[in-house]
Amino acid sequence: MRSRRGVWAWAVSLAVVTALASAATALGVSFVPVAGAAGAPQVGTLAPDPGADIPAVFGQRTGSERAFQDYFGVTAYVALARTDSTDTRNPCLYLLDSDEVGRDDGRAPGGNFVYGGCGAGVFPATVEFVVAEGMPPAFVERFPIGTSVQFVYDGENVGVFSDRG
Secondary structure, three states, rough: OOOOOHHHHHHHHHHHHHHHHHHHHHHHOOOOOOOOOOOEEEEEEEEEEEEEOOOOHHHHOOOOOEEEEEOEEEEEEEEEEEOOOOOOEEEEEEEHHHOOOOOOOOOOOOOOEEEEEEOOOOOOEEEEEEOOOOOHHHHHOOOOOOEEEEEEEEOOOOEEEEEEO
């Protein structure tokens, strides 16, 4: 017959092995951190343009729309938009070719430069892309083809980030 001390030692060793196995499993299935930003420097800030007209393509005005000053042939707009089935509204950032902004025919802009992205809760509205053919000439002159560019709306202004500062 086994001694009480031996049974307790066996039980404690079993508990230690179980705890170590659980810890090893937890470490093995934990998430791998991913950088939230590429570290690209900020190269510009778009200031609001309170006197600018909001294009008809944005539909009925709610009063939340904001326009920003032209930036190398690109005009930015921010508006609250419904982003889920519960009617939650978050800020969305839209970038349009400035040459198409003045159109008042209600049609969507037809150029090669129409981008948009919405925020969600604490995450800001962002738009990112790689500069390609068909974008406004002044923008391509400032940011050559192949340049990564990101626009971020911080609730007040739009910051511009690029891998080629």
